[in-house]
Amino acid sequence: MSEQNTPRKRRGSGRATIHDVARLAEVGSITASRYFSDPSRVGQERSARIAAAAKQLAYVPNMVAGGLASSHGRVVGMVIPNISGPIFAPTIQSFSDTLNRHGYQLLLASSYFSAKQEESAVRAFLGWSPAALVVTGRFHNRTTEKLLATAGIPVVETWDYAPRRKPIQVGYSNHAVGEQAARYLVKKGYRRIAFVQNSLAGDLSAVDRSDGYAAVMREHGLEPHIYVPTAAAPFDAGRQAMEALSLANGSGKRPPPADAIIFANDNLAAGALLSGQRAGLRMPEQCAIVGFGDYAFSSLLLPSLTTIRPPGREIGEIAALRILEQLGVLPAPEGDTRLNLLECELIERESA
Amino acid sequence: MSEQNTPRKRRGSGRATIHDVARLAEVGSITASRYFSDPSRVGQERSARIAAAAKQLAYVPNMVAGGLASSHGRVVGMVIPNISGPIFAPTIQSFSDTLNRHGYQLLLASSYFSAKQEESAVRAFLGWSPAALVVTGRFHNRTTEKLLATAGIPVVETWDYAPRRKPIQVGYSNHAVGEQAARYLVKKGYRRIAFVQNSLAGDLSAVDRSDGYAAVMREHGLEPHIYVPTAAAPFDAGRQAMEALSLANGSGKRPPPADAIIFANDNLAAGALLSGQRAGLRMPEQCAIVGFGDYAFSSLLLPSLTTIRPPGREIGEIAALRILEQLGVLPAPEGDTRLNLLECELIERESA
DNA sequence: TTGTAGGCGTTATCAA
DNA sequence: TTGATAACGCCTACAA
Numbered sequence: 001m002s003e004q005n006t007p008r009k010r011r012g013s014g015r016a017t018i019h020d021v022a023r024l025a026e027v028g029s030i031t032a033s034r035y036f037s038d039p040s041r042v043g044q045e046r047s048a049r050i051a052a053a054a055k056q057l058a059y060v061p062n063m064v065a066g067g068l069a070s071s072h073g074r075v076v077g078m079v080i081p082n083i084s085g086p087i088f089a090p091t092i093q094s095f096s097d098t099l100n101r102h103g104y105q106l107l108l109a110s111s112y113f114s115a116k117q118e119e120s121a122v123r124a125f126l127g128w129s130p131a132a133l134v135v136t137g138r139f140h141n142r143t144t145e146k147l148l149a150t151a152g153i154p155v156v157e158t159w160d161y162a163p164r165r166k167p168i169q170v171g172y173s174n175h176a177v178g179e180q181a182a183r184y185l186v187k188k189g190y191r192r193i194a195f196v197q198n199s200l201a202g203d204l205s206a207v208d209r210s211d212g213y214a215a216v217m218r219e220h221g222l223e224p225h226i227y228v229p230t231a232a233a234p235f236d237a238g239r240q241a242m243e244a245l246s247l248a249n250g251s252g253k254r255p256p257p258a259d260a261i262i263f264a265n266d267n268l269a270a271g272a273l274l275s276g277q278r279a280g281l282r283m284p285e286q287c288a289i290v291g292f293g294d295y296a297f298s299s300l301l302l303p304s305l306t307t308i309r310p311p312g313r314e315i316g317e318i319a320a321l322r323i324l325e326q327l328g329v330l331p332a333p334e335g336d337t338r339l340n341l342l343e344c345e346l347i348e349r350e351s352a
Numbered sequence: 353m354s355e356q357n358t359p360r361k362r363r364g365s366g367r368a369t370i371h372d373v374a375r376l377a378e379v380g381s382i383t384a385s386r387y388f389s390d391p392s393r394v395g396q397e398r399s400a401r402i403a404a405a406a407k408q409l410a411y412v413p414n415m416v417a418g419g420l421a422s423s424h425g426r427v428v429g430m431v432i433p434n435i436s437g438p439i440f441a442p443t444i445q446s447f448s449d450t451l452n453r454h455g456y457q458l459l460l461a462s463s464y465f466s467a468k469q470e471e472s473a474v475r476a477f478l479g480w481s482p483a484a485l486v487v488t489g490r491f492h493n494r495t496t497e498k499l500l501a502t503a504g505i506p507v508v509e510t511w512d513y514a515p516r517r518k519p520i521q522v523g524y525s526n527h528a529v530g531e532q533a534a535r536y537l538v539k540k541g542y543r544r545i546a547f548v549q550n551s552l553a554g555d556l557s558a559v560d561r562s563d564g565y566a567a568v569m570r571e572h573g574l575e576p577h578i579y580v581p582t583a584a585a586p587f588d589a590g591r592q593a594m595e596a597l598s599l600a601n602g603s604g605k606r607p608p609p610a611d612a613i614i615f616a617n618d619n620l621a622a623g624a625l626l627s628g629q630r631a632g633l634r635m636p637e638q639c640a641i642v643g644f645g646d647y648a649f650s651s652l653l654l655p656s657l658t659t660i661r662p663p664g665r666e667i668g669e670i671a672a673l674r675i676l677e678q679l680g681v682l683p684a685p686e687g688d689t690r691l692n693l694l695e696c697e698l699i700e701r702e703s704a
Numbered sequence: 705t706t707g708t709a710g711g712c713g714t715t716a717t718c719a720a
Numbered sequence: 721t722t723g724a725t726a727a728c729g730c731c732t733a734c735a736a
Contacts, residue, residue, distance in 0.1 A: 013423045013481060014504065017729055028707050033731065043705065063479035064419040065729035068712050073416055075459070075480075084445040084665075086648060089436035093462065096435065100461055105476060107427070108460050109452055110445065124457060126367075127415035128427075152366065270652055277654075296438060297649025300622055302629070313436075369713055380723045385715060395721060417713030420728050 016057035024053035036061055063105075067129055072153065076323060077107040077125030078134040079118050086266075086295040087312065088136070091158065095134070095316035102329050104131065113202060115141040122147050132323040138162040138169075139204060154326040156319045159310075160205065161341050168326075170319045170340040174205045177308055177344050178212025181262045181290045184346055186220055190260035190288055193217065194225040196241040196272070198264040199232060206264035209292065213262055225257065229268075238263065238271025246287040247279050259287055260352065266291035266298050266307055273301050273351065288352035303350030311342040318342070368409035376405035388413055415457075419481055424505065428675060429459040429477030430486040431470050438618075438647040439664060440488070443510065447486070447668030454681050456483065465554060467493040474499050484675040490514040490521075491556065506678040508671045511662075512557065513693050520678075522671045522692040526557045529660055529696050530564025533614045533642045536698055538572055542612035542640055545569065546577040548593040548624075550616040551584060558616040561644065565614055577609065581620075590615065590623025598639040599631050611639055612704065618643035618650050618659055625653050625703065640704035655702030663694040670694070 018036070022029035027046050035042045035050045042050070053059075067073025076099055080088045096106040107128060109121035118135065122144050125133060132154040140148070148155045154168065161171040178195070185193050195213045198206045214224035227245055229237035245258040263269035269291030276283055283289055283303050291298060294309035318340050324330040325337065370388070374381035379398050387394045387402045394402070405411070419425025428451055432440045448458040459480060461473035470487065474496050477485060484506040492500070500507045506520065513523040530547070537545050547565045550558045566576035579597055581589035597610040615621035621643030628635055635641055635655050643650060646661035670692050676682040677689065 013728090015478075019729075029729095030708085030731080031706060034706090037731090041705075046706090060475060060478045062420075062481065062729055064416055064425055064481050065712095066731070067416045068414075068420050068714085069729075069731040071712065071731095082445065083435075083448065084441035089441050092460075093434065093436040096460060096462060100473070100476070103476075105480065106460050108444075108448060108458050110448060121452070123412060124452070124455075126412050128457065129414065129416050274652065295649075296647065297652050300626065300649050301652060302654060371713075381713090382715075382723060383721085386722090389715085393721075398722090414713050417728090418715070420730090421713075421715040423715095423728065 013062070015062070016059045017062065018059070020057055021050060021053045021059050024057065025049040072129050072131050074104045075107050075128055075130045076104055076132045076134065076320075077109070077122070077128065077130045079109050079111050079121045079125075080136050081113045082110050083108070087293060087310070088159075090312040091316035091319075093316065094313045095320050098317050098320035098324075102324055104324075104329075111136070115139070115144065119144045119147070126151060131327055132156065134158060134319055134323075135167075136160075137205070138165055154323050156323060158315050158319050161339075163339055168319075168322050168338050168340070170315050170322065170342070172310060172342045172344050173212075174208030175212035175215075177292065177310075178209035178214075178262070179216045180212075180344065180346055181209075181292070181308060182213045182216035185260045185262070185288060185290065185352065186216065186222075188260075188288070188352070191222060192225075192255075192258050193222065193260045193262065194227055194245050194258035196238070196245070196261055196263045196268055197226055197228045198268070199229045199234075199237045203264065209262075209264065234265070234267035235271030235274070238268035238273075239275035241268065242272035242275045242287075246276065246281065256287070260284075260290070261287060262290045262292075264292060266293040266295040266305060269305055269307065269351075270295075270297065270301060273303070273305065277302065284350070284352050290352045294347055298347075299349065301351070306349045306352035307347055309345045309347055311344060314342055367414070368411045369414070370411070372409055373402060373405045373411050376409065377401040424481050424483050426456045427459050427480055427482045428456055428484045428486065428672075429461070429474070429480065429482045431461050431463050431473045431477075432488050433465045434462050435460070439645060439662070440511075442664040443668035443671075445668065446665045447672050450669050450672035450676075454676055456676070456681075463488070467491070467496065471496045471499070478503060483679055484508065486510060486671055486675075487519075488512075489557075490517055506675050508675060510667050510671050513691075515691055520671075520674050520690050520692070522667050522674065522694070524662060524694045524696050525564075526560030527564035527567075529644065529662075530561035530566075530614070531568045532564075532696065532698055533561075533644070533660060534565045534568035537612045537614070537640060537642065537704065538568065538574075540612075540640070540704070543574060544577075544607070544610050545574065545612045545614065546579055546597050546610035548590070548597070548613055548615045548620055549578055549580045550620070551581045551586075551589045555616065561614075561616065586617070586619035587623030587626070590620035590625075591627035593620065594624035594627045594639075598628065598633065608639070612636075612642070613639060614642045614644075616644060618645040618647040618657060621657055621659065621703075622647075622649065622653060625655070625657065629654065636702070636704045642704045646699055650699075651701065653703070658701045658704040659699055661697045661699055663696060666694055 018032050019029045022032040111118040134156045137160045156168045158170045195210045217224040229240045231237040231240045246256045291305050291307035294307045298305040325332045370384050371381045374384040463470040486508045489512045508520045510522045547562045569576040581592045583589040583592045598608045643657050643659035646659045650657040677684045
């Protein structure tokens, strides 16, 4: 016990270091280091001694020192547009959990869909020598592009899918989602199908969806009708669209412009559903509604909302797996793992 | 341009270091270091030279090296029960944003309400020499307690409030929430008020709420009636409770056991609302419903759900501010900032 | 399988 | 206000 001479260093965290463990275990510190990174490379006896010493000293490896020495720490940075919205949380959750399971930690920041904020988050992360970086979408400003390209670490783009780009892609096709919704409604017999765009300009993914919708419409000889609401709040915008497209048979002669509406997201759809319901509109008979996102409330609405569920959880998990493979933590599977195109599921409920 | 001799080191990240900046600016590297941590401590001329050099070299400070040298990095670890539930996301969001604004990064992990997972997350964080640590709730296992106590850094407990504990507290009183809901219903004239507990055992905060409810009931000479559903899924549990407490007037003689129900959370309340609605029950006339959580869907239900909103966003922001004050990044306000008791807001909607 | 030497990029310490 | 020097705790390279 009196062995434990405390040299009272002038600096330092005061916690036990790998040297303390090695000394107590009577091995070289590099042997202790090897034990912690890959126990199979250290002999039985010493392993046992090291384990005992580590336990006795409550040793916690200093990841900062390790990161500095090896020039890449066991952290992965993720920039996500926002954390508290209904969309991205499952991605963060599954991403973080998968990383943790393999000893990596998540460094998180949000961009609020701002390229400038994304850039500053990436820059801040870079200071931590992350093992990899995850960003959302394929649109970044030039500086961010350069930072990512020269970082020399795996970069993953999530929530979008751009086969020709360099980073690993994990996402789905918004264009296909638009097609999927339109095909579904066409098959159900609807013909006057409208698409309600997000009033938030800059939601490029919604534009991709409306493109897919328009393509299918034309394919069937139907006229695409894309409505862009002006109201800023999603529920209000949804109501506004509903009034314009389905409740607006003011003259009493003409049928309303739409007998089915695809919304850019479930918030818009919910606003429309509520206003339709309050106006006594029968849905889906008089007007079918399809949303996007499968938010938590979507199954609770009356009528419950038919919507398309993006694979948020899967995106997070696959992004993490691809990174761990790139880092050599997991064995690399056969074939090209750079492109990961996932499917969205159309969830058929009452509204369409 | 040919000045940029690349010394091709055998190791290292390849990025520009503070020494490169200092050399280009023709100052000592320590002066450059000072410039980045507190520009006011460096003279005008040199400051300008350093700034120019940093820009030219696209210098990104290496936080890992800085963290090692100063034995505490600019990261803060947060353990939250889960990220993708409806509850904690705003806390994470505001916490992260507030930290980022002051140059600190968020290290995130989730515990899924497991003390064991919480412990391993705290342990993992400690390896990063965080500047502070945030945990959720006041119940941890003994090891976690010890780790937190001996970490020598600010520790914040959020989402609960235990004045006598050591760490900084940022939360609200679940007991008071239970009282608040009960008082509201009593004042509205309801007398047969029941409380529906979470079927998930281990949700201790919900137990605190039911205690508060029971206290108010007794205070008014009323009999507390706490119902514990057996169904595991929240919506099912809510339906089950509704059937037992309000729709169960099978004999046709006795009035149902409850004319008002407080639910442990909005998910349960939503399940109840839906089943009540499908059974043709008029709410709140025949049965008033109060939830807890103010989830995203709560305002969209029919009738819209009267509920109590916990101050999730505020918790995150205040936790971050207290930490930054403790670290000296922000000026410390007067008085005791260790205890931060926030209010929950009762949001009056249609269901009660 | 184990050990030695030295460097990773920054900041604390001390002196000027 | 500025700078030289020595940690910080670990890991890579190389040797035994």
